[in-house]
Amino acid sequence: MMLIGALTCRTGLLKRQPSWDTGRSFWGWLNAVFNKVDYERIQAVGPDRAASEWLLRCGALVRYQGLDKWQQDYNALPSGPLGKYKIQSINATESCIMAKGFDYLDGLEHVEEIRLCKCMYIYDECLQRLSQTPSLQRSLLRLWIISCGNITDKGIIALHKLSNLEYLFLSDLPGIKEKEATAQTLRQSMPGLQLELDLD
Template identity: 65%
Template sequence: MGLLSRTQQLLLRQRRQSCRHFWSWLNAVFNKVDHERIKAVGPDRAAAEWLLRCGAKVRFEGFERWHHDYNGLPTGPLGRYKIQAIDATESCIMYQGFDYLDGLKYVEEIKLKKCVYIEDACMERLSSVESLQQSLYMMEVVSCGNVTDKGIISLHRLRNLEYLFLSDLPGVKDKQLTVDRLQRALPRLDIDLDLD
């Protein structure tokens, strides 16, 4: 008793694959960029909606608390609320949605923790956003298994980055060389490394 038959094992495996496919599809829908919405409500509001839809949190300039409830986003005149910090811990943000980052001029801090869809292409896209190159000064990348040395090194374009915390990144193979290359590109950067 207690042992599953071969047929039961096959059915269970198929059910898991089907469930995984459904969640991947749904997450891709949440990350689809709506350029008309960005034009209608501005980049900060549209990005906040995207981030909260995907399970992340945002903190607006002048606010102490984090917003995590999509229906609780503050209302008011367009452009009034500017995103100052993003906490994407365990969210489903993925590359497709990163166009929402364009035009965010006040983001000072980004936390990417346990984000299963974050990969090198996401890191490269994030670091290519001109406004983030100027505003972002603090970043954490923790337990994002698809980020490799290439993704970390791409952060060299974030010229005002002052603090970077890296932890539990199994895809980063040559840790010291990666850190050294990033440090040479950004001499003011303080890198806190916990990759072992």
């Protein structure tokens, strides 16, 4: 069941489901199930393994510290001693990650880059939660937010708490209404940030 869900999110089939309410409700419910946080699992296998399972279940990819290969198959996650594999990069393109699953990010100490592209369940709440995660405040260096239609200026401004962020790329975000003011706020609060905008 988890593999089917990951395939659904990864291939974009979710967007081609019937538009009537019953179909939408079913897929929304299924994606919410995939995002439910299992705190006992986090305790049992550690934050990086548990987060990897959540991300792949939702159709995202992860890359571990010291490895070039992106992990995309839930059933082929590497095994080893507890804590051996540390997530360094997350590519959530077209995934079904949502705010209720973001507790999985707690305790990830080595994540340097996150790509959020065409994520239909990413709202301002997600970016606020991301920016309030202490481990990510320390480790996150690069962030891409592309074609996430539910993001507004409020969510982008919340990113100023990511004090070590070096690079931020924003593109195709129709919810951003005050582009110049929002960019100015970020530049003032994050003077070392390289900010690239493609919002026209």
